[in-house]
Amino acid sequence: MKILALYRIKGGVGKTSSAVNLAYNAALGGYRTLVWDLDPQGASTYYFRIKPKIKGGSKDLMAGKRDLDGLIKGTDFANLDLIPADFSFRNLDLLLDDKKHPTQQLKKRLSPLAKDYDFVFLDCPPSISLLSEAVFKAADVLLSPVIPTTLSLRTLAQLNAFINDNEFKNTRLIPFFSMVDRRKTLHKAIMGEVLADYPDMLKTAVPYASEIERMGLERKPLPAYKDKSRAADAYSELWQEILTQMKT
Amino acid sequence: MATHFELPANLTAEALFASLNDKYETHLVSNQFFLKTYYDSFDWRLYKADLTCEFNRSKQSSSFTLINRKTNELVASTILFDVPSFSRQFNPGKVRQTLEPILEMRALLPICTLEGETSLINIVNKDGKIVLNLLIDEFELLNNRLTLLPVKGYNKVAEQIVEMVTKELGLSAVDRPVLLDALKLQGRKPKSYSSKLTFQLTPEMPTDVACKSIFTHLLSAIKINEQGTIADIDSEFLHDFRVAVRRTRALLSQASHVLPEEALTRYKDFFSWLGQITGETRDLDVYLLNFEQYKKKLPAVIRQSINPLQHFLLAKQKKSQKQLAKKLNSSKYMTTLAEWQKYLQAIPHENPPETETQSTIKHFADQRIWKTYKQIIKKGGGIDKHSPPEALHNLRKTCKKLRYLMEFFAGLYPERRIATLIKYLKNLQEVLGSYQDYAVQQQQLQQFSEEMQRINTPNKTFLAMGVLIQDFEVRKGKARDQFSSEFSIFNKSETHSSFHTLFGAGK
Structure with missing residues (x-):
């Protein structure tokens, strides 16, 4: 079982739509896939038409009273399950802080699922906190969407430094461009520059597209309502690229 | 919770669908004709391994599926348009991985075909989320079936529907695969062929x-x-x-x-x-x-x-x-x-x-088995490292004779005791068999190489065949070395007294 976390300090960068669409592509390829919506806003839960509520809330979960397995909901798509978000996830940091080894907790909760799933996608809230550290500890791959702006690049450099300095040696940071508008000269210029500096940066970029925004209305992964579109192709190619990267 | 149900003969698929539609929000996802052919080997290896193997064809798809017939779980499935004869001819993947060790050299044969119509129905909640999938299969000659495909985390709806269809609509839970009903229509049963000896003998016959x-x-x-x-x-x-x-x-x-x-x-x-x-x-x-x-x-x-x-x-x-x-x-x-x-x-x-x-047959069996056993002891005892290969070949034939006799008449003796003796004999036969097989294969390879010289064969091939002949020689030698120790195990006094107890009356 490989754990992939969609993570970004800043919100609104296409993190949730990437988690949902990449997971959909993984499931389509026959991999047993799970999405864990850790964001109390519950956007990925909403996209799958599932109630943003878990029995006992985050308290029971962190107290070890409930197994993750009992919280899993099947989505409308084969091979694809979800652990819904819960509003109490906003307190996850506090609950983690009470634990002996707070950063180990996510990994520990996920380990019993290893035989049931090939890939787990963690949809993380935008922040840098104890929860983020627990995510870094659990994840094999940190997928980070980057909008090609100067500020975004600074944050990416910071994240990279944080990962390297804090002994998350087993976690691999794989950034990719998101919400790219090719008509903007700035986007093009920055992308060219970054690809030279970050060899791990994925070649496939997710475009800024209105069909992605429609996910909120359709409440489905993008390929489930518009599989022949530039954005859907981008997610599919992105997933193939991630699979290849993970093998190297 | 049961997930497979049979509709009573007087309840049509439409009526079932209408009843469900009254209480739940249902979506008919697809409705199509299908042709389902069951496959197995001639000796029912898949069925014996608790698998049913279905080749499903419809307008839109054609798939080959292996299902555990005890748990109804899907074991493996692949898209396929023609079923190959042998497991090794499948593309690499879970299907082939599952089939190969079970079928070995046996071919897949169509067992029977069912025709019908299948409907996939979703039950959705007020958010438009699918909370249960249902399959209704309508068969030409069999009772229709309903299959529940529960969605993880939404068991309550499935439980409610089980309650409704069994209590209100008279459906009954079934755990036997449709295959059994289909075979019954043809007056057949699974496992109808086995290469084992299955007749019943009584001692006084x-x-x-x-x-x-x-x-x-x-x-x-x-x-x-x-x-x-x-x-x-x-x-x-x-x-x-x-x-x-x-x-x-x-x-x-x-x-x-x-x-x-x-x-x-x-x-x-x-x-x-x-x-x-x-x-x-x-x-x-x-x-x-x-x-x-x-x-x-x-x-x-x-x-x-x-x-x-x-x-x-x-x-x-x-x-x-x-x-x-x-x-x-x-x-x-x-x-x-x-x-x-x-x-x-x-x-x-x-x-x-x-x-x-x-x-009586018991007297006959005692006599023949005892006599053949004595022959083996005598012949085997006379073999040493200078004996010609024919002596081992001859002993092998006598062992085979004894094996057949013991198998024919096994039912006349205590099951476990005769099984143990057959096992000892089998071990001895294996050594003798290997020796003989290597000798024959060696000889045949030489003969083949002569024939192949006439048909323009590359020299490298003869070289490789030479290596094989050499390898057979080594293995033959090993089998020959093993013979004396294997024979002494067979010739132990405990084995002798077991033979005597079981068949000594035939002296």
């Missing part, structure tokens, strides 16, 4: 009656495997055919007092002829079945050089099989076998040729 019942059982095995052998579906048909022929010959050789001499000579000749005409094809089959193993024995650098031998063997097997098929379609074969059947069905002689026909 008159010898001739018992022998005839064994002969009849073996004759039916010959006939069951005859068409598959002629059509060359897979190599096991010929294998089982030959085993039945050899067993018949073994019993004929013991039955001199049971059958009149004239009949005995005639049928002994006939079955010996059957052994002869089937021998070459079987030898070639064995070569081809083991070919990958032989290849692995070669050093990697010359491994591919052996391929022309495989092509040569395939062509030779094809030719030999064709000739064999011709002989099995000949009037000599058909008439003699029909006469043998008639002979076995005839009422026993009023004036039997010898008094032994009136003795």
Whole structure:
């Protein structure tokens, strides 16, 4: 079982739509896939038409009273399950802080699922906190969407430094461009520059597209309502690229 | 929670759907005709391994699926348009991985086909989320079925629907696969063929009656495997055919007092002829079945050089099989076998040729087994490292004879005790068998290489064949070295007293 976390300090960068669409592509390829919506806003839960509520809330979960397995909901798509978000996830940091080894907790909760799933996608809230550290500890791959702006690049450099300095040696940071508008000269210029500096940066970029925004209305992964579109192709190619990267 | 249900005969699929629609928000996702063909090997290997194998065709898809028939769980599935005959011909993947160790050399054969209409229905909640999937299968000649495919985390709806369909609509839970019902329609049952001996003998049975019942059982095995052998579906048909022929010959050789001499000579000749005409094809089959193993024995650098031998063997097997098929379609074969059947069905002689026909089968079995066992001890004891290969070959034949006798009459003795003795005998047979097989294969390879010289074979191939011949020589030597220790295990005083206890009455 490989754990992939969609993570970004800043919100609104296409993190949730990437988690949902990449997971959909993984499931389509026959991999047993799970999405864990850790964001109390519950956007990925909403996209799958599932109630943003878990029995006992985050308290029971962190107290070890409930197994993750009992919280899993099947989505409308084969091979694809979800652990819904819960509003109490906003307190996850506090609950983690009470634990002996707070950063180990996510990994520990996920380990019993290893035989049931090939890939787990963690949809993380935008922040840098104890929860983020627990995510870094659990994840094999940190997928980070980057909008090609100067500020975004600074944050990416910071994240990279944080990962390297804090002994998350087993976690691999794989950034990719998101919400790219090719008509903007700035986007093009920055992308060219970054690809030279970050060899791990994925070649496939997710475009800024209105069909992605429609996910909120359709409440489905993008390929489930518009599989022949530039954005859907981008997610599919992105997933193939991630699979290849993970093998190297 | 049960997930498979049968609709009562008076409830149509439409009526069931309408009832569900009254209480739940349902979406009909698809409705299509299907053709479902079940596959298995001739000897029901998949069924015995608790699997059902379905080839499903509809307008939109064509898939090959393996299902655990006990738990109804999907084991493996793949998109497929034609079902290959052998597991090794499937693309690499879970289906092939599951099939290969079970089927081995046996071909997949269509068992039966069902036609019908299948509807996939979703039940959704107020958010438009699917909370349960349902399949309704309508069959032409069987009761319709409902299958629940629960969605993880939404069991409550599934439980409510189970309650509704069983209590209000009269559906009943079923755990038997549709395959069983489909076979029943044709008057068939699974596991109807096994190469094992399954007749029942009682100790007081008159010898001739018992022998005839064994002969009849073996004759039916010959006939069951005859068409598959002629059509060359897979190599096991010929294998089982030959085993039945050899067993018949073994019993004929013991039955001199049971059958009149004239009949005995005639049928002994006939079955010996059957052994002869089937021998070459079987030898070639064995070569081809083991070919990958032989290849692995070669050093990697010359491994591919052996391929022309495989092509040569395939062509030779094809030719030999064709000739064999011709002989099995000949009037000599058909008439003699029909006469043998008639002979076995005839009422026993009023004036039997010898008094032994009136003795009991238990007495006969004791006597024959004891005598053959003594022969083995005598022959085996006389073999040392200077004995010629023929001595081992001869002993091997006697061991085989004893094995058949013990298997024919196993039902007359305590099950576990005779099984233990058969196991000891089997170990001895294995060493003798390996020795003989390596010797024969070595000899045959030499003969093949002579034949291949006439058909423009690359020199590298002869080199690789030479390495194989050398390898057989080493293995033959090892088997020969093993013989004395294996024989001394068989010749232990405990084994001897076990044989004496079971069969000593036949002294």
